[in-house]
Amino acid sequence: MKRAHGGYLGADFRSRWGLPVINIPGCPAHPDWVTQILVAIATGRAKDITLDDLQRPVTFFKTFTQFVCTRVQLFE
Numbered sequence: 001m002k003r004a005h006g007g008y009l010g011a012d013f014r015s016r017w018g019l020p021v022i023n024i025p026g027c028p029a030h031p032d033w034v035t036q037i038l039v040a041i042a043t044g045r046a047k048d049i050t051l052d053d054l055q056r057p058v059t060f061f062k063t064f065t066q067f068v069c070t071r072v073q074l075f076e
Helices: 031-042
Strands: none
Touching: none
16 A cells, blocks of 8 residues: 555545655665655646656655665665
């Protein structure tokens, strides 16, 4: 269910303002990513944010977040 488009809320979920869920995963989520998304929403440019199938901004999440996490040792 959590990997489904839109996550637990579903692909058709919209906030009161008509915005979709935007997932910003991280290790932790980078503050610049959070800030840039909030600025886009606050300035009325939320529709300019392209989301992938997991509702993540494509600009920041072209690869798995874990690959750039300094706390996870994937290749030991």
